[in-house]
Amino acid sequence: xxxxxxxxxxxxxxxxxxxxxxxxxxxxxxxxxxxxxxxxxxxxxxxxxxxxxxxxxxxxxxxxxxxxxxxxxxxxxxxxxxxxxxxxxxxxxxxxxxxxxxxxxxxxxxxxxxxxxxxxxxxxxxxxxxxxxxxxxxxxxxxxxxxxxxxxxxxxxxxxxxxxxxxxxxxxxxxxxxxxxxxxxxxx
Amino acid sequence: xxxxxxxxxxxxxxxxxxxxxxxxxxxxxxxxxxxxxxxxxxxxxxxxxxxxxxxxxxxxxxxxxxxxxxxxxxxxxxxxxxxxxxxxxxxxxxxxxxxxxxxxxxxxxxxxxxxxxxxxxxxxxxxxxxxxxxxxxxxxxxxxxxxxxxxxxxxxxxxxxxxxxxxxxxxxxxxxxxxxxxxxxxxxxxxxxxxxxxxxxxxxxxxxxxxxxxxxxxxxxxxxxxxxxxxxxxxxxxxxxxxxxxxxxxxxxxxxxxxxxxxxxxxxxxxxxxxxxxxxxxxxxxxxxxxxxxxxxxxxxxxxxxxxxxxxxxxxxxxxxxxxxxxxxxxxxxxxxxxxxxxxxxxxxxxxxxxxxxxxxxxxxxxxxxxxxxxxxxxxxxxxxxxxxxxxxxxxxxxxxxxxxxxxxxxxxxxxxxxxxxxxxxxxxxxxxxxxxxxxxxxxxxxxxxxxxxxxxxxxxxxxxxxxxxxxxxxxxxxxxxxxxxxxxxxxxxxxxxxxxxxxxxxxxxxxxxxxxxxxxxxxxxxxxxxxxxxxxxxxxxxxxxxxxxxxxxxxxxxxxxxx
Numbered sequence: 001x002x003x004x005x006x007x008x009x010x011x012x013x014x015x016x017x018x019x020x021x022x023x024x025x026x027x028x029x030x031x032x033x034x035x036x037x038x039x040x041x042x043x044x045x046x047x048x049x050x051x052x053x054x055x056x057x058x059x060x061x062x063x064x065x066x067x068x069x070x071x072x073x074x075x076x077x078x079x080x081x082x083x084x085x086x087x088x089x090x091x092x093x094x095x096x097x098x099x100x101x102x103x104x105x106x107x108x109x110x111x112x113x114x115x116x117x118x119x120x121x122x123x124x125x126x127x128x129x130x131x132x133x134x135x136x137x138x139x140x141x142x143x144x145x146x147x148x149x150x151x152x153x154x155x156x157x158x159x160x161x162x163x164x165x166x167x168x169x170x171x172x173x174x175x176x177x178x179x180x181x182x183x184x185x186x187x188x
Numbered sequence: 189x190x191x192x193x194x195x196x197x198x199x200x201x202x203x204x205x206x207x208x209x210x211x212x213x214x215x216x217x218x219x220x221x222x223x224x225x226x227x228x229x230x231x232x233x234x235x236x237x238x239x240x241x242x243x244x245x246x247x248x249x250x251x252x253x254x255x256x257x258x259x260x261x262x263x264x265x266x267x268x269x270x271x272x273x274x275x276x277x278x279x280x281x282x283x284x285x286x287x288x289x290x291x292x293x294x295x296x297x298x299x300x301x302x303x304x305x306x307x308x309x310x311x312x313x314x315x316x317x318x319x320x321x322x323x324x325x326x327x328x329x330x331x332x333x334x335x336x337x338x339x340x341x342x343x344x345x346x347x348x349x350x351x352x353x354x355x356x357x358x359x360x361x362x363x364x365x366x367x368x369x370x371x372x373x374x375x376x377x378x379x380x381x382x383x384x385x386x387x388x389x390x391x392x393x394x395x396x397x398x399x400x401x402x403x404x405x406x407x408x409x410x411x412x413x414x415x416x417x418x419x420x421x422x423x424x425x426x427x428x429x430x431x432x433x434x435x436x437x438x439x440x441x442x443x444x445x446x447x448x449x450x451x452x453x454x455x456x457x458x459x460x461x462x463x464x465x466x467x468x469x470x471x472x473x474x475x476x477x478x479x480x481x482x483x484x485x486x487x488x489x490x491x492x493x494x495x496x497x498x499x500x501x502x503x504x505x506x507x508x509x510x511x512x513x514x515x516x517x518x519x520x521x522x523x524x525x526x527x528x529x530x531x532x533x534x535x536x537x538x539x540x541x542x543x544x545x546x547x548x549x550x551x552x553x554x555x556x557x558x559x560x561x562x563x564x565x566x567x568x569x570x571x572x573x574x575x576x577x578x579x580x581x582x583x584x585x586x587x588x589x590x591x592x593x594x595x596x597x598x599x600x601x602x603x604x605x606x607x608x609x610x611x612x613x614x615x616x617x618x619x620x621x622x623x624x625x626x627x628x629x630x631x632x633x634x635x636x637x638x639x640x641x642x643x644x645x646x647x648x649x650x651x652x653x654x655x656x657x658x659x660x661x662x663x664x665x666x667x668x669x670x671x672x673x674x675x676x677x678x679x680x681x682x683x684x685x686x687x688x689x690x691x692x693x694x695x696x697x698x699x700x701x702x703x704x705x706x707x708x709x710x711x712x713x714x715x716x717x718x719x720x721x722x723x724x725x726x727x728x729x730x731x732x733x734x735x736x737x738x739x740x741x742x743x744x745x746x747x748x749x750x751x752x
Contacts, residue, residue, distance in 0.1 A: 013369065017318075021310060028311050058496070065493035071315045071335060074369040167368065 003056040005034065007086055007156045010067055011075040011165040014040065014047040018072045022049065025070060031055070031063050035088075035153030046074065048165060050155045052131075075165040079156050084164075086156040089128045091116070092138060095145035096123040104144055111137050122147060130154075193322045194223040194353040197286065198230060200329035203361055206257050207231055208248065208613055210241040214261025215301060217288025219353035233613065233642060236634035238265050240606035242272020242343075243632070245283045247610025249276075250593050251568060251618075253406070255336050256610060258285045263301030266347070267308060271600060273343045274312040278597025279427060280400060282341040284332045291351040292320060306347050314342030320349070322357045334365045339372030340491040341404060372490055376507035376515060384462075384486045384503045385519035391460035391484075393528045394420045395440075397472075400427035400596070401465010401489060401509045407431070408589040410513035411464060418523040421532055423451045425466045426581055430592040434585045435565065440532065441542075444472040446578040449539035449730045452738045454532055458483045465509045467494040469597070470734075478737035488512050539743060541730050542582055549723040550699050552576055552651045556583040559621060559649065562706045567619040568593065568611050572604035572628030574658035576651040578728045580623045602631030605648075609635055612644040619647070619710065626652040626679055636689045639715050647709045648717040650682055653724035661727045686717035693717040 012018050019038055026033055032054045041048040053063050060078060067076045079086075096104055096118075104123055108115060113127035127137055131154060138149060158164045191199065197220055201209070210233045213221040224232055235241045238260040245256025260266050266287040276283045290299040306318045315335050317328045325348070332344040388394060402411050411431055415422045415438045422432045423440045432439055443451040455461065461483045466472070473479040476498060484502040487495045488509055495504040505512060544554055556579050559567070565587035571577040571594045586592055593611050595603040608622035629650055639646055651657075656674040663671050686693035692712050696705045696719070709716040729744045 017306065020307070024310050062493065062497065068369075069491070069493050071367060071370045 004054070006053045006055070006060045007079045007081070007084065007154060008051045008053055008060070008063065008067070009077050009079060009156055009165045010049045010051070010073055011041060011167060012047050012049055013072040013074065014045050015072070018047070021070055021072060022067070025066055029062070029066055031059065037153040037155050039155075043167075046167070050153070052154050074167055077158070077165040079158060079164065083160070084156055084158045086130050086154050087128055088131055088134055088152055088154045089126065090134050090138075090149060090151040092125045092127065092141060092146065093122050093148040094125065094141045095121060095147060097121070100144060104141070107140055113137065189359050190356050191359040192223070192353060193325055193348065193355050194220040195226070196322070196325040196359050197329065197348070197353075198223055198227045199359060200326050200361060201230060201257065202227065204329065204333040205254065208233065209257040209259055210235050210244040210248075210610065211259025212238055212241065212261070212265060214265045214288065216262035216290055216350045217259060217265070218261075219350060220286075220288065220348075233638065235606070235638050237632065238268035239272050239602070240609070240632055240635040240638065242269045242283060242285060243275065243600075243603055243606035244610035244613070244635075245285075246272060246276050246281050247570065247593050247607030248614040249282050250607075251590065251611045252614040254614070255282045255284055255333055258283060259287070260285070261288045261301065262290055262305070263303045266305040267303055270309060270312060273309055273345065275595050275598045275600045275603065276343040277312045277314065279595065280341050280404060281343070282336040283343040284336050285343060285345040287345060287347045289318065289347045289349040292349045293351070295349065305345065309345050312343070313345050316345040316347070318347045319352060322352050322355045325352070326359060326361045330362050331365055331367060335367070335370065339370070373492075373506045374490070374508040374511050376488070376505050376512035378515075380503055380505045381512065381516050382519065384505055384516055387460055387484055387486060387503060388418060388462065389521045389523070392525070393458050394418070394460040394462060394525065395454050395458045396420050396422045397425065397455070397461050397463045397466050398422055398428040398431045399425045399464060399466025402428055402431035403590055405465065405490075405508050405510040406590070407464065407510035407513055410510055410517065412436070413517050414462075414513055414520065417517060418520050419525045419529055420462070421454060421529065423455060425469070425472055426594065427596040428466060429581055430586040430588065430590055433587050435587045438529075442581050444474070445732050445734070446582070446728050446730065448541035448582065449741055449743055450532060450535040450541065452730075452732065452741060453535050453539070455480050455483070456738045460484050460486070462486045462488070464488050464513070465490070468498040473498060474732050475735055475737045478739070541743065548699065550697065550702070550721060551726050552579045552720075552722050553583050553726070554699060555649065555651070555702055555720050555722070556580050556623065558702050559706055560584040562703070562710065563619060563621065567591065567621045568615060569621050569623060570594070570604055570608040570611055571623045572625045573599045573601045574625050574628065574656065575661065575726070575728050576623050576625050576657070578658075601625065601628035604628055605632040606635050608646045608648075609639055609644060612646050613642070622646055622648045624648055624650045625657065626650055626654065626676055626682075627656045630679075633685070636686070636691060640690050644715060645713060646715050648715070650717065650719050651722050652679065652682065652719050653722045654679055655724045657724070658728070660724070664727065665731075665733075682717065682719040691715045691717050693719065695719040695721065697721045
């Protein structure tokens with residue numbers, strides 16, 4: 001992958017301050033991220049974060065290394081675009097009149113989104129998809145007058161058996177578990 | 189065993205092998221200090237400013253390899269540590285700082301002397317902790333020491349609210365550390381080591397670039413083995429100084445902005461750079477696009493993030509320098525690189541960067557050369573930052589491993605006083621010389637009192653030019669001699685000042701007095717301060733202007749440009 005957007009997923013310790021450590025690292029090292037999401041993973045003491053990072057391969061390599069350098073970061077995966085699912089949710093509040101409400105509903109149906117609130121002058125629509133789908137949806141709604149947009153940022157997961165940013169439990173007996181990929185140091 | 193939080197801290201410190209701590213008490217950390225009398229094996233050295241505590245801990249770590257401990261109270265006590273922590277972070281030195289915090293119930297309410305010190309120190313520590321449960325104290329302190337000294341070392345701060353010190357709980361010290369996201373790679377990868385060996389074996393013009401990592405991993409024998417086995421000249425970065433004896437025929441000294449010309453030229457002409465724990469800082473590389481254009485690079489470092497950060501690397505090799513070299517050396521063929529070594533000798537003769545000028549004025553170069561001669565290159569030398577630092581790097585001939593203590597990455601003026609204090613505490617039987625600038629010395633001189641109190645026989649040499657010399661040099665070279673805010677016209681009489689502290693002191697104004705002054709200082713039992721009145725117009729050469737390549741190197745101009 002050359003210059004462009006990379007989706008990274010990190011498994012991190014779920015404890016106070018971890019978001020601050022990670023966002024602070026992005027800020028002070030001058031990395032650009034277009035979105036960052038965080039939430040509980042399948043394990044109680046671990047959270048998963050998804051970053052969408054802009055930059056070339058060298059930048060993404062540095063981002064990955066700097067993430068690994070943070071003590072609270074357990075595992076980082078740079079997702080392969082073709083083999084992963086990336087989703088974002090957005091709530092869009094758009095102006096609606098009796099004349100155009102049905103048109104808005106029609107567009108929403110085409111995008112397989114949901115009307116979650118209908119007011120006298122507005123409609124709120126919930127849409128899920130990849131970023132470009134949401135971008136296109138918002139563009140189509142612009143002529144009606146967009147009042148408010150709330151986007152979650154991307155969450156991502158690899159397809160098939162592979163588990164994204166997984167803790168490696170195969171290493172037993174050792175007091176410390178090395179969770180870097182085995183070939184990590186050689187593929188710098 | 190039920191203990192108070194304060195007792196837990198002390199018990200944990202003892203289990204980590206701590207015997208010396210530097211600090212200043214205050215309200216929030218007072219309950220901890222009040223338990224020290226129960227633990228006479230923990231010696232607390234009362235400094236005069238918390239910055240001094242952090243820097244003394246740093247100096248202590250650098251000379252002993254034992255984690256330095258600094259303590260401060262909440263708020264201003266803790267924020268005063270910050271410059272010392274940042275210095276340690278940039279130079280990869282192991283400090284554990286323990287700070288008192290306001291009680292848990294008061295956190296976040298702008299309580300008296302409250303400061304979010306874990307927030308403040310986030311970017312200047314390797315890791316930090318705010319402990320909110322007494323049961324976490326032993327584990328956190330164990331982890332703090334482990335993180336500080338393992339992998340790429342660095343400072344770790346542990347912030348403990350006041351009410352935890354007086355709470356009681358069962359004390360269980362963990363035997364092992366479990367940090368799932370942290371496991372530094374120490375052993376080098378075998379196939380990478382093979383590649384490295386084959387590059388070394390086929391190189392015609394190889395150089396070793398030995399950095400702080402070589403010192404931190406104590407790879408002195410290995411660096412020497414590698415250099416001698418294949419006759420590879422050794423260039424030492426600023427912090428790599430004393431990783432290889434400068435009395436050795438293969439030693440080239442320091443490269444870069446104020447390095448010796450032949451070291452920079454050797455890097456420029458090399459076909460292979462074997463980097464040992466160095467990170468290709470801008471002061472070494474200059475203009476990146478023209479740095480070492482013909483060289484392949486074997487980059488050995490314990491921190492994967494510095495590999496490929498600034499320069500392209502042919503063989504990235506993550507691991508501890510000592511361990512990697514031990515595996516690598518047997519695969520390196522004996523070689524003599526006769527032409528290359530001969531060529532470098534010729535450069536050394538044609539570009540004699542370290543020739544003392546025939547000049548009547550008292551110069552810093554002359555003094556440092558004399559200190560080097562009289563101590564036979566065997567002292568522990570501590571410096572501040574600026575001209576005197578560069579001249580010490582150039583003119584002191586370090587013959588002993590790990591005998592150089594300086595702030596390289598952050599470039600912290602004032603480091604010379606507290607770091608010398610920590611170094612002398614760590615090595616009570618060594619001769620410690622602190623080479624000071626008159627600017628830096630005045631930033632931290634309050635710890636002279638600590639030095640007297642603790643009978644530390646440090647020899648201070650103030651290079652007193654009444655200027656911020658390096659800044660003046662840049663104003664001279666790049667700002668048409670506009671000397672804004674660099675002249676120190678109000679310096680105190682440093683001799684009287686030292687005497688006020690009870691320190692033996694004298695002033696030197698003539699070249700002819702230098703030898704005797706140094707010898708007198710060495711013979712005196714306690715601390716000594718010599719006020720050397722040096723020529724303010726001297727500039728450090730060679731100089732590669734910032735952002736330029738070695739081609740732009742300015743060696744000693746035959747005629748000093750007139751600037752007055």
